[in-house]
Amino acid sequence: MNTARFCVILFFFGAAFVCCAVKGCRLAGPDREKILARGEKIARVWRQLPARRGRILDKNGKVLVWSELYCDLHYNNSGEYELSEDEQHALIELFGKMEFDVPPSKPLRRHLRPDELIALEPLLLKGAPLRVLVRNERLVCDSEAVRTLAGKIELRNNIQCGISGWELQNELLLRGIPGRYSVLVDRFGNYMPKSFKLATPPSDGKDLKLPETLEEIEQKFKEGEKL
Amino acid sequence: MKISLRGTVIFSMILLTFFGLLTILSSQSEAESPYYLVLRQLLSFGAAVGLMFLCGALPFAFFRRHALVLSGISFLAVLILPLLGTRINGMCGWFRYGSFSLQPTEIAKAFFLLGLTAILKHFDRDSLRFFAGFGYTMIWIGAIVIQPDFGTSFIYFSLFLALIFVTGIRWRWLIGCVLPAAAGAAAFVYMHPYAYKRLTAFLNPASSWHLRQLELASARGGWFGSKIGQALWSNAYVPLPYNDSAYATLTETIGFAGALLVLVLFAVLLGALSCIAMRRDLTPAARLFTAGCVIIIGIQTLLHIGVNLSLLPPTGLTLPLISYGGSSLVGCGILLGIALSAASDKNEAK
Numbered sequence: 294m295n296t297a298r299f300c301v302i303l304f305f306f307g308a309a310f311v312c313c314a315v316k317g318c319r320l321a322g323p324d325r326e327k328i329l330a331r332g333e334k335i336a337r338v339w340r341q342l343p344a345r346r347g348r349i350l351d352k353n354g355k356v357l358v359w360s361e362l363y364c365d366l367h368y369n370n371s372g373e374y375e376l377s378e379d380e381q382h383a384l385i386e387l388f389g390k391m392e393f394d395v396p397p398s399k400p401l402r403r404h405l406r407p408d409e410l411i412a413l414e415p416l417l418l419k420g421a422p423l424r425v426l427v428r429n430e431r432l433v434c435d436s437e438a439v440r441t442l443a444g445k446i447e448l449r450n451n452i453q454c455g456i457s458g459w460e461l462q463n464e465l466l467l468r469g470i471p472g473r474y475s476v477l478v479d480r481f482g483n484y485m486p487k488s489f490k491l492a493t494p495p496s497d498g499k500d501l502k503l504p505e506t507l508e509e510i511e512q513k514f515k516e517g518e519k520l
Numbered sequence: 521m522k523i524s525l526r527g528t529v530i531f532s533m534i535l536l537t538f539f540g541l542l543t544i545l546s547s548q549s550e551a552e553s554p555y556y557l558v559l560r561q562l563l564s565f566g567a568a569v570g571l572m573f574l575c576g577a578l579p580f581a582f583f584r585r586h587a588l589v590l591s592g593i594s595f596l597a598v599l600i601l602p603l604l605g606t607r608i609n610g611m612c613g614w615f616r617y618g619s620f621s622l623q624p625t626e627i628a629k630a631f632f633l634l635g636l637t638a639i640l641k642h643f644d645r646d647s648l649r650f651f652a653g654f655g656y657t658m659i660w661i662g663a664i665v666i667q668p669d670f671g672t673s674f675i676y677f678s679l680f681l682a683l684i685f686v687t688g689i690r691w692r693w694l695i696g697c698v699l700p701a702a703a704g705a706a707a708f709v710y711m712h713p714y715a716y717k718r719l720t721a722f723l724n725p726a727s728s729w730h731l732r733q734l735e736l737a738s739a740r741g742g743w744f745g746s747k748i749g750q751a752l753w754s755n756a757y758v759p760l761p762y763n764d765s766a767y768a769t770l771t772e773t774i775g776f777a778g779a780l781l782v783l784v785l786f787a788v789l790l791g792a793l794s795c796i797a798m799r800r801d802l803t804p805a806a807r808l809f810t811a812g813c814v815i816i817i818g819i820q821t822l823l824h825i826g827v828n829l830s831l832l833p834p835t836g837l838t839l840p841l842i843s844y845g846g847s848s849l850v851g852c853g854i855l856l857g858i859a860l861s862a863a864s865d866k867n868e869a870k
Contacts, residue, residue, distance in 0.1 A: 294807045295688035306818045316829040320738045321776035328739040479756030
């Protein structure tokens, strides 16, 4: 065996080990932030957290109008209503006992909580024949005057927006600002554990307190009608 | 205190395997049964250590005498793979019986080296030594390429080149072999779009999804690692995190500091083997075999780490002693065992 030539090979190995160490050092140090930022772009997804819309109260604090968003889980409307066994198993794991034999027009589950929505999303991303529908529920006190004057709201990008009456006039006050959160997803679209980051918490809308009582509002409304 | 070379080899082998178990555990942190692969690897580790001590206890003269027989038997195992083997990830490289599988090319490395050493020692003339060694290597590579396993074929060919270089063959023979091999490799890359794609991806790492994930996993580890047993990125994005991407998973788990320690451990292992190879009181065959051990472990380690650090084009190679795989670990155990046996094969003339 030629020892000098063997030393040449050892020298080559030594140089290669040093190259690897230098590259590893760069990845851990100077290049780290740049590379991690690239990774965030690949894997981090941003989602919205809905904000509560403010209520409309009279002078005594009685609730006249109250709006709330609810999320319900439905079969999708593509004509495909068969859930695979794995999908059914995943839903039961998430919600407990469930009835799957429901007509497509009816929800599989009502009033999903935020944590349930987050847990459900990977299943939806994988193409399960399901969808989450946002339902706008609105309660108005039993008064014709309030029903007429309060106006209406509608959903725009899952945000309740006033389109007429007091709701529109006081839109800036009543409408909340939705929050944002992000999670990392793996290459199959599953959320990575412990990667949840709340970027901005939702800022709820403020309640609108009217300067009159309900009786005064009704009285004024009647006088207005007579005129 | 005198540190024995044999002790250093055994100690670094055991420590490296410990890092391997940690890597496998980290890569499985999100799996349904995170300890399954670790337990399997522990069993393989037991077998590898047992075989290492068994081979180490046998006299090297036994291996010298039966080199071609052992090499022939393992070659037959490799040869019948396409007929009786199981195809995994497009490669017909395993014998499978239930949950037990065996990759003969990993275990055969030691016996290929044994046969090559015997052939190179048998011939004195450069031309004969070259052609005999070349023919022997090409027969093996032919059987491996059929699977197809280009990574292992590359390792075998590199071992042949490095070993005839070490035997002191004239440069013209080396150049005469390297130039056609390089031309052949270039033609192969030109004819196979996936190989060309890998090469161009390596030249522009930002465009390669695979290399980016490996870089990201390493970068996430930072200096001291993310968390023991929790390689988040390796679990989510890196392909084969416990196998072909083991070094990236390890770096994510224990950071650059830990990965550097693993590099140092490999350097210690190779250093100890090199010291054995350079001992003049050993027989030439023992020295050549141990030098072959250094070369085969060194090349595979550097190729794996180079790929995982985006320094080389992506290719599927395991990291010796670290990556998951019983055959690879047992193969390393046999290789190191024969090297330990070679360490006590003293020159009778002395």
